[in-house]
Amino acid sequence: MSPVSPPESLRATSRVTPQAAPRVLAYLRVSTAEQADSGAGLDAQRAALQAEADRRGWALEYVEDAGYSAKDLxxxxxxxxxxxxxxxxxxxxxxAKLDRLSRSVHDFSGLVKEATRRGWSVVCLDVGVDTSTPNGxxxxxxxxxxxxxxxELIGQRTRDALAARKAAGVRLGRPPVLPLQVVRRIVEERDAGRSWQTIADSLTADGVPTARGGPTWTFSSARAVYRSQAAAPLRKQLEINA
Known part of the structure; x- marks a missing residue:
């Protein structure tokens, strides 16, 4: 006795619809300092991403942030x-690497929650993370x-090193720079008998920026310029001419 074929309606429901390939955005990032680092460079990341895409049969669309840090998203x-x-x-x-995406646990956790809620996945090759699975x-x-x-450990080491240099008397930060004519003005006015506050007030009134670009001079900032190395040859010249 020959087997009875199921009705057409049942045969239709048993067909398996092939699953569409995922649409994958391959993200690359380097900061300015990392541009020359072969381990973190764009070419190295792109090679790793393409190898994974070939393994999974994915087509990639690359998106790239060059010159940005991972301090936030x-x-x-x-x-x-x-x-x-x-x-x-x-x-x-x-x-390719988790730190290409984020170095903040708060930002990355929020991103994972958003991905879960919205129905998309995050895959980080270096740590084996795939958020389409609970373990991932x-x-x-x-x-x-x-x-x-x-x-945070890197930041703490940097702060400790700066504190040690400061304790050793090393001046930190960018040295202030003033136009020579401003230095000369302060030296000449002080040697003419004007007080520090009078000099500071006159500089402020004339709209002369301070060494750090501020709008307001104080007696101490005017005094610091007078005592600076930049003012030393001017003071000596005035002494000789006197």
């Missing part, structure tokens, strides 16, 4: 990519925390 290409993902114009945000979401939070800890 306020970067032009990333902002545009997130807007497209949230609008369901793409399905996956792919990055957990790993995303852990690795972002490690990245932020590393950033």
């Amino acid at each position: 306020n970067r032009p290409a990333l902002t545009g990519a997130l807007a497209r993902l949230n609008a369901r114009g793409a399905d996956v945000l792919l990055v 979401k957990f790993m995303a939070t852990i690795t972002a925390g490690i990245a932020e800890l590393e950033r």
